[in-house]
Amino acid sequence: MNTKKLQTNIQTLRGSIAIPGDKSISHRSIMFGALAEGETTVTNFLPGADCLSTISCFRQLGVHIEQDGQHVKIEGKGFNGLKEPESVLDVGNSGTTIRLMMGILAGQDFSAVLAGDESIAKRPMTRVVNPLRQMGATIDGRKGAEYTPLAIRGGKLQGFRYELPVASAQVKSAIILAGLQAEGETIIIEPEETRDHTERMIQEFGGKIEKDGHTIKVSGNQVFKGTAIHVPGDISSAAFFMVAAAITENSEVVLKNVGLNSTRTGIIEVMKSMGADITIEKKTSEGEPAGDITVRSSRLKGTTISGDLIPRLIDEIPVIALLATQAEGITTIKDAAELKVKETNRIDTVANELSILGADITPTADGLIIKGRKALNGGMVTSHGDHRIGMMLAVAALITDGEVELADPDAIDVSYPQFFGHLTQLIK
Ligand SMILES: O=C(O)C1=C[C@@H](OP(=O)(O)O)[C@@H](O)[C@H](O)C1
Numbered sequence: 001m002n003t004k005k006l007q008t009n010i011q012t013l014r015g016s017i018a019i020p021g022d023k024s025i026s027h028r029s030i031m032f033g034a035l036a037e038g039e040t041t042v043t044n045f046l047p048g049a050d051c052l053s054t055i056s057c058f059r060q061l062g063v064h065i066e067q068d069g070q071h072v073k074i075e076g077k078g079f080n081g082l083k084e085p086e087s088v089l090d091v092g093n094s095g096t097t098i099r100l101m102m103g104i105l106a107g108q109d110f111s112a113v114l115a116g117d118e119s120i121a122k123r124p125m126t127r128v129v130n131p132l133r134q135m136g137a138t139i140d141g142r143k144g145a146e147y148t149p150l151a152i153r154g155g156k157l158q159g160f161r162y163e164l165p166v167a168s169a170q171v172k173s174a175i176i177l178a179g180l181q182a183e184g185e186t187i188i189i190e191p192e193e194t195r196d197h198t199e200r201m202i203q204e205f206g207g208k209i210e211k212d213g214h215t216i217k218v219s220g221n222q223v224f225k226g227t228a229i230h231v232p233g234d235i236s237s238a239a240f241f242m243v244a245a246a247i248t249e250n251s252e253v254v255l256k257n258v259g260l261n262s263t264r265t266g267i268i269e270v271m272k273s274m275g276a277d278i279t280i281e282k283k284t285s286e287g288e289p290a291g292d293i294t295v296r297s298s299r300l301k302g303t304t305i306s307g308d309l310i311p312r313l314i315d316e317i318p319v320i321a322l323l324a325t326q327a328e329g330i331t332t333i334k335d336a337a338e339l340k341v342k343e344t345n346r347i348d349t350v351a352n353e354l355s356i357l358g359a360d361i362t363p364t365a366d367g368l369i370i371k372g373r374k375a376l377n378g379g380m381v382t383s384h385g386d387h388r389i390g391m392m393l394a395v396a397a398l399i400t401d402g403e404v405e406l407a408d409p410d411a412i413d414v415s416y417p418q419f420f421g422h423l424t425q426l427i428k
């Protein structure tokens, strides 16, 4: 396996980075572009491996897509223009791709098989399969369709009312995408608010969706019109440099054009409550809100992270755990059992890898307990094939006393291919 010697013993980070496009919004721009009629152009698209998997799935469904780095042009086919794929749709490492594709394929009158890598094969799918079956789709797979490969035969769907058992934007979005192809109205109730990029994008494509508190209503038989989408920077990617600036000395980092949708900004609230020096300059824009985030070296204290905050920072928890190792006192993260079903079991991988570097961190059934402040040491660590674990460890290495070698650093390409280049650019 490939390994990489990480840059360690770094005093200071300074400078400014244009954060690459948001992964969640990039996936959705391709999906809605394909389902709309006419041309859609996407700028600041994230050319990470996950979003490229979404593009290749739609090409297999007969959609013409031109992609050149961050620019994408999609010739939309409408809901009725997709064709049966000739081979297995490969979602790679991407949970968002497989779960949202299921919602789309549920309404299509043909058969398709979806599969991905080893990590995808371990992630739960009945959370999407069950509601789609209730709507009328036929789905089969290993262990009652809990695991890939999944075979789906779409058909006539019926709108329904569904209370989500887990707070998941992927499950919500899959049902919305099926609801857009169903007879009548689909009503979805979320236990907690999750990222609302699907809902916003429906409106950008000229469609209708209603939201009242945690209740979402959507009807079938809508026609979407191709449009121009500009993807803001991904706050989940910015998070690594926010933490890096806070835990190093004499640092000041400006992260440009970062998405500030309030369903995603939990990390800003948590860092501020821990005492981090953060300033936000909002930019007025149509569509998704965005702005520049400046973070400086900070004196930090522990905190508790739980409840409805969790879905608003779920992917940032690995790097927040690192931040907590540098905060005075105890940080408790709870209500975050969803971490166990990400690319890896992130409760275990975060606790194991940070322990190797000398952190005082204990995994619990639904989170982590971290005691700070603890100086970190060098060691041999691994991403476990999980991009967010790899980037968190590269940020941890900045403050270790001793060498850190990271196994499987290439996993980072899933969401942030320019990560190491940007890190090197900031190191002074
Ligand atoms: O809808 C999305 O784009 C995502 C939703 C979240 O997953 P869940 O829906 O499983 O919580 C998140 O962890 C993932 O990175 C992206």
Ligand SMILES: C=C(OP(=O)(O)O)C(=O)O
Pocket (backbone or CB within 6 Å): 023, 050, 093, 094, 095, 096, 097, 315, 342, 343, 388, 415
């Ligand atoms: C969980 C993630 O993505 P996905 O579910 O799309 O694989 C992530 O990016 O951290």
